[in-house]
Amino acid sequence: MNKINWQERLNQLLATGKNKSYFTVGITVLFVVVMSIIGVVPAVSSLSSQAEDNIKRDEILGKMETKLKALKTLALQQDQNAELVSYFSKIMPDSINQKQVLDLLNSMAVSRNVFLSSFTFDNESRESVDRAKILYGEKVNAQLITLQSSGSKEDIISFLKDIDTSAYIMSVEDFSINRNTTITESGNSETIYIFNLKVLTYYFEP
């Protein structure tokens, strides 16, 4: 019954030209709206979402390429400067190499004609070592070295200068230079300079 009424009403609606136009406009708008809702809007939404994803992909790709380029450049530079890198790991070692430090100080002393009389790795004195950790971070470790040497004033100062400018960092904590003048049996005076020094050397924990 309802169906017949609906058809009759539709026939009435399409009977006159004016109503037919209204119907046409209405149906067209309805069609466009329905198509927009079920077809175009989801498609455009999907497109824009995909486009946004692509922009993100571009950003990721850009970052990856920058990183790759940087890593490749660094790898190349490392190969080109292998000798320098190797030298750097010697002057800033990953662990304390007591023999290396001793050899270095001894060679400095010998070259300056200074006699190295005592040499101690001071593991008990924690103050300087702890201070180094506070100053330079947990990865940096320090080793306190106490040494005594003797020689002429000029030689001792040159020896100190070598220590001050050594690429293997030896940071002078404190020192004393004592001049001792003694009278020899022959009556001549003999002067000797005693150099006591505390230095900190550093190494980088792996």
Next chain:
Amino acid sequence: MIEYSKSYYIDIEIMQKRNFNLLKPLQPPRTTWDRIYEWLIGKARVVILVTELIVATTFIFKVIVDTTAKNKDREIERNEKELSFYGSELEPKFRRLQLKSDKYSQIWNGASEYTGAITEVFSYISSESSNISVNIVSGNLNILGSDDLDEVRNIESAMKSSKNFTNVTIDDLTLNQEEVKQNKGRYILSAKIVDIKRDQI
């Protein structure tokens, strides 16, 4: 034989031309669906075509965007593989080297240099015979010696006039009877070194 008039033949001819078809098909009254069908193949066709074009264009764009996305994903995957090679082995090494290098610079710049100060101090001490002790602790200089009093005054004034030392004072001066006669005494001269920093790198 019966003769017919001429008009009779004309009438026959006309009757033959007139085609009386009593079963002529009559168009049924148009139903709602007929009207909709007409509308669909008429005015709505343009709208449908335009809509279909939009949908087709969207589809084409979707294909393009999807293909681009797939290509980018492939490129990301390739870069990831390459990065995992560099990242797992070389990157930590480089980062460590960088950190180590920074720490080295920090340590170097934070370390002290005393050669200049000690050279200057010894240049003021002209007497080469007496015992003397020069101590430096944390940038503070102490000279303990036994010398002619004029010599001690000279050292003090030279150090005071130097821009490399501050707070130059004679903390202690001790003379025994013999030393008074000789104008000699044991002294402790203290000063602070102004700049103990190395040349920065």
